[in-house]
Amino acid sequence: MKPLITLSGLHKSFGDVEVLKGIEAEIGEGEFFSLLGPSGCGKTTLLRIIAGFETPTSGVLSIDGRDMSTVPANKRPTNMVFQSYAVFPHLSVAQNVGFGLRRSELSKVEKAKKIEEALGMVGLAGLGGRAAHALSGGQRQRVALARALILEPKVLLLDEPLSALDKKLREQMQSELRRLQRQVGITFILVTHDQEEALIMSDRIAVMFDGQIAQLAPPQELYRRPVSRRVGDFIGVMNFLPAEARLEEGRDIAVEIAGLGRTVLEQEQCPAGFVNGRGAVGVRPESLSVLFDGEQARGEVAEGEVAEVIYYGDMTYYEIALPGAPERLTVSMKNRAGRPVLERGAAARLEWDASSLIYFPS
Amino acid sequence: MSAGQGLSEAKKGLLLAAPPGLYAILLLAVPLGAVLLLSFWSQDFLTLDRTFTLKNYREAFSEPLYMLLLGRSLLISGAVTLVTVLLAFPIAYFVSFHVRPERKSLWIFLITIPFWTSYLIRVFLWKVILGYNGVLNTALLGVGFIDEPLTFILYNANAVVITLAHAFAPFAILPIFVALEKIDRSLLEASRDLGEGTVRTFTRVTLPLAMPGVVAAILIVFIPTIGDYVTPDLVGGPNGLMIANMIQTQFLKLNNAPMGAALAVIAMVSVSVISLLIVLVTMRWSRRGA
Amino acid sequence: MSGWLSKRGGWLGVYAVVYLVFLYAPIFLLPTFAFNDSTVIAFPLQGFTTEWFSGLSGVPALTGAVKTSLLIAVTSALLATTLGLCAARAGVRYRFPGKGPIMGLIMVPLVLPEIIVGVSLLVVIVSILGLPLSSWTVILGHTLICTPFAVAILNASYQSLDTSLEEAAIDLGETPVSTFRLITLPLIMPGIIASLLISFTISLDEFIIAFFLTGAEPTLPVYIWSQLRFPQKLPIVMALGTILVAASIVMLTLAEIMRRRGLKKAGKKDTGGFL
Known part of the structure; x- marks a missing residue:
């Protein structure tokens, strides 16, 4: 990946409020890059700094090797799709689309052709x-x-472009945007608070909290190996159980997990690093399963009770209460033909596998 | 830094606000200061004596005529405010709650039109309406409501109150209307849902929420009316003259600008103090209500 | 429920109509007397005449007053709208130190008794600067009192203008100046026209300040004031007033149409009138 945009040490304050606290990142040529985070995390400010609508308090932004600090918004090689779309209400569709061509040297006919193409x-x-x-x-x-x-x-900068659309249209536009980005081959930077949208569309995602990038990774890595409990919680659903860990001889880590018991993890299951002592173990709902009558366990099994059943049609989400676990575990199961849906209060055998656990020190 | 983004938001804002701001400072703040200053000087026939003196204020407070005019002005302005706001509230309420949304701006437009038409001629027409042989008396005599023309409606304070209440009607209606428009209608439904009747819903929900608009209406009527000298002059008669007539006379006829300035300062201070009291009282009242 | 409500609205509706009659009574009387064939402004009416209107053209002092007032009104409207544009943009778009006090001071003439404005300007211009009174001194005063109205109208224009429209134009390569010309100006033009019309109307009708600050050439209201002293001139004043009121109504209607067009252009819902 050839870096196109380099963000180094970017800080931004509005009065006393520091909204960006040292952003470091490289965004590649032709990459679909997403800035994902809850509202107020600074993602829109960062996008507006790249566009040139905000000036960073300190730090350097360069695009294509060129420092942008002296380049105003109208001279930058970036264009933006605004959250409100900002379609000029007093102009026609063609006049809107051709707005930026006013200063170009193209003839009228060529402009019209370009507009029709676009x-x-x-x-x-x-x-x-x-x-x-x-x-x-x-x-x-x-x-x-x-x-x-x-x-x-x-x-191309996109500031929450799909948030005003209804669900069906949004899903349609998501795949269309992705197709468009492959077609034109330029870098797209998308700001969104919708983690699903970011996972579907992006090559890489920067998860932002409180003005900092918490994790920058491709979607799969982000989902499978969140570097903090907060990232794991923000991306998809993750169950957390208190655990105590100790480094064993060799490279393995022995953990005692509330409700699940003792097991051994590998070092790569600790993306946030490891220290001896208390912490938490995270596990995704789809990595757990409920064993139905007659099903053979392939992993470890914990005995519990069905505390809640949420039926989604294609899926059923169970909340399982385990003795010794302070919180219920959410388990998602595909509804296959012949597989019953358990009732609330039924006994549940929970199957889990040590390799799907992530350990976070506290 | 380039021009496009070089200036900080604060600088851009200040640069833009500078022309109207400086205009207001030079032609409003400075002149008001000058009036204050002038009120401490004195006029000696044709020459202005620039030594500091409280003479004008002593004279203002010791001369019964000035105090009479000031007291009457405050009373008349108070009465005008009371009448105007009381008459205006139902109109604002009607337009906000009972007029279909797409017709609201038409109503507001109809209400504001008279306000924009020649003030002088409007005041003069009230003289025609209220006069001895005026429209009102002719009409009332015509239908046999009265046997002889009413005389208590022209050339006195009543006439001034009626005329000013007319002149300031839109000023009172608009702020109340805006406050009523801002009230979330589901709040009223919630109050009804929680068991309050129409009247109690009005007194416990609508009125407290409309209070900022009512206070704005009170201030926007009370303060300017004190400065009117046309209405008293045309319809007030000798017993309807107000402090503004005296200020005008001091400046333009008696050529005693310092005395006029002192009277203007006294009038402004009295009005400001009363306005402040009104705001404080309503603020305390609303807080207790909440 | 709905019948009960409409009955309540009905009573209020009757009141509203009576109130409108109260508001419009003087305005309806004006043409009534302007066309009445009698020098006495009183009932009963004496018959129809256009004599008072034709009498208007033969008064040179009146023609002069009209010219003076038009000059003052046009200049004040232009100045107030220009200042209002700056203030509204600063107020809606930017945060800056001292914003509250500055914007407050600009809006103060809205509640300040007009006599105070007139007196204070008179003091500065005559007593302190020693300058002669002229149409320009009236313009200074009128610009001061028209600016708050201009700010109020243009504030609404700026508030309904999405900030990202201007940013989009910049983003597409325009400079701040060309953005103002291509995007901002066309979208707030209805507000500007409404502001010009309202300021013009205020200045044209304004008497209290003009009376203090007018020079050798009186404005129209100052001229009317001088005529109110002569009973035999009153019918002509009625005719003049009729024309003035008609002109004001035409101008206000235009301003209202402009305001609505502006809202429609920006794709916004109508939420009420001026101010």
């Missing part, structure tokens, strides 16, 4: 004459995309 790319071919304020939310989104892409930027 509209075609986002599935709005033939709608150039429409008034912008007569468009639906999804169409505005597409106009905003075409308008930004027509300038062939090196980087």
